Amino acid sequence: STQARIVILGGGAGGMAMANRLSRRLDGARISLVEPREVHHYQPGWTLVASGVWNPDKTMRPNARFVPNGVDWVRQPAAGIDAANRRVELGDGSWLDYDYLIVATGLQLNYQLIDGMTPELVGSHGIGSVYASIEGAARTRDAIDAWIAQGSGKGIFTAAPTPVKCAGAPLKMTFTTLSRLEASGRRDAFQVEFMAPGAALFTQPYINDFVKQRFDDQGVTRRHHYRLSAIDPQAREAEFTFVGPESEFTSHHELREEEFSREGERKVVASYDFIHVVPPMSAPDFVKASDLIAQDGPFRGEWLEVDIHTLQHKRYPEVFGIGDVIGAPINKTAASVKAQAPVVEANLIAQMQGQALSRRHNGYTSCPMITGIGKAMLVEFGYDNDFAFLPSFPFIDPKDESWVAWVMKDRMLQPAYYAVLEGQA
Ligand code: FAD
Incomplete structure (x- = not known):
């Protein structure tokens, strides 16, 4: 006692x-x-x-x-x-x-560190952000619906320059949206870009390589070393700031010159029809x-x-x-x-x-990496051995995409x- x-x-x-x-x-x-x-x-x-x-x-x-x-x-x-x-x-x-x-x-979600951005904007002007709140998540769905209904256009998915909760969520939102674009029957009419502040998309090395390859295969343009620094909702323009290092510049596709403007080469302004905003966190x-x-x-x-x-x-x-x-x-x-x-x-x-x-x-951390609607990978890993996998289910290989892992995400993890x-x- x-x-x-x-x-x-x-x-x-x-x-x-x-x-x-x-x-x-x-x-x-x-x-x-x-x-x-x-x-x-x-x-x-x-x-x-x-x-x-x-x-x-x-x-x-x-x-x-x-x-x-x-x-x-x-x-x-x-x-x-x-x-x-x-x-x-x-x-x-x-x-x-x-x-x-x-x-x-x-x-804490620090949306205020992105000029022009507030969580209240989520759901309007083509802005989504799964992190904002439950209402924000529902409005993100509506903004994606509206973009798909438009029948064409560019979607930009972002990641934050800080640690974030559920580091897979910005990637999952890209994958589920890709599934929905494919289901619309007009995938080719949509451009999808992913802007990452660092060279990696995910900490766990196998999953990092897997996601990069899958993005490339699915026609997602990756640009690394950029963080979202400002947003102009009326114009549907996003400003990204290059966060180096120059030598590690590894954009998968060549940057288009016309997108460089404003304050010289260190920033790039991109227009979008839909943007998924991931705020810095602390x-x-x-x-x-x-x-x-x-x-x-x-x-x-x-x-x-x-x-x-x-x-x-x-x-x-x-x-x-x-x-x-x-x-x-x-x-x-x-x-x-x-x-x-x-x-x-x-x-x-x-x-x-x-x-x-x-x-x-x-x-120990785990993230059911949703790679499309109806499939996922059960990614479990820890601090040691370069974030090696720590699988807890002998029948689920962390390297496999499966419907079983999706069912776990969809039905079993909440209880x-x-x-x-x-x-x-
Ligand atoms: P929280 O659960 O966020 O709780 C913090 C609490 O502190 C809140 O209730 C809040 O009201 C309270 N609080 C805040 N400020 C104060 C204050 N000043 N005084 C008193 N109380 C305060 N995790 C997974 O395992 N798998 C997933 O697939 C997954 N997906 C995610 C997807 C999204 C979009 C998000 C947002 C999160 C996801 N997570 C996932 C992460 C998971 O939700 C968090 O890691 C978990 O909730 C962390 O628990 P916590 O207690 O630290 O914080």
Whole structure:
């Protein structure tokens, strides 16, 4: 039994899983779950909504269904973290003291870093963005419908110059749209381009090569080392900024000269009929403003500082992180949360008992890479051996596209996800 005060920031996949696990495991602990939303969103379903396969209603459940008895649900946002004094500031200006803190806020979408772009634009002027919200996912579907109904034109798919949640989603949106263009019977009337800020499209090397080859085979023009920097919705023009390095310039097709304009060679302006916008992402501003943010290394100023294996904060041993907010080379999936939750549980309890932290997260992440409507690859991998595959189903080869993997995405992963929230998986 313990009288410890545990505060969990965020009641999404990670925070809700921890609330359920810790309330079951710890007798007498005072657990507060800070979560302003009444509705829980199953975000992995948004790709299927934006692809016209699922109805949006299917992705929403009341949070009340998941919050365990005995946990104090604080229905307001956290506004600040005073790590030195172990307290959290809430939206109404009050403070919540803690002995142990779990940061599970998820990440922040930084649409404002693209000039002219706001999430409200999604669904109008040929703009889609599966990430924006459930409404945004549904409006993305409508914008793609409108483009297809137009019968021809150019679609530009983008990727972000930062880590993103479900790094496969920008690729999946391209593949499901290609399926829909083919189904329209007029594939040749549509141009499809993919603009990537880096040389790679995906971290896992086999899948990276596979997707590049498949894009080439399916007539998708790839351009690398460009990030979306501005958008002019009225003109349906997007500005991309070259983010080098020059020597690694590996555009699959030659850039057309006429698209260079405005501020010289470092930018390219492209017109579009449809554009899929992927915003830069980071930890939420209030986490960035706290001393818990990474102080150096690749995640500096942008992501929560944790040991990527124990998930304990590197400078504040009473603080742990789970989910999208943490600085780690991969992860940012619900599948990672499933793998991380037992690690955070065991290590937090070890910390409370003054014992060594023995559980280690191996970086497990999974992304059913949808390669078309009705087919997918079950991609599972971790930190080690250059992001080698970590397959959990002996009957599914991660290198194969299959209908079975699609069925898992379409029907089986959502119940598995709710089991994670309930602390069972
Ligand atoms: P979230 O689940 O986002 O929860 C964060 C919570 O914190 C939210 O409830 C929010 O309201 C709350 N919060 C935010 N700010 C505050 C604050 N100031 N105070 C208090 N609470 C706050 N994962 C997969 O495994 N497979 C997939 O195929 C997949 N596809 C995806 C497709 C899309 C389009 C998207 C958007 C995501 C996808 N994911 C997928 C990723 C998955 O949804 C996330 O990785 C997972 O939800 C991360 O859990 P989390 O708890 O870190 O964040």
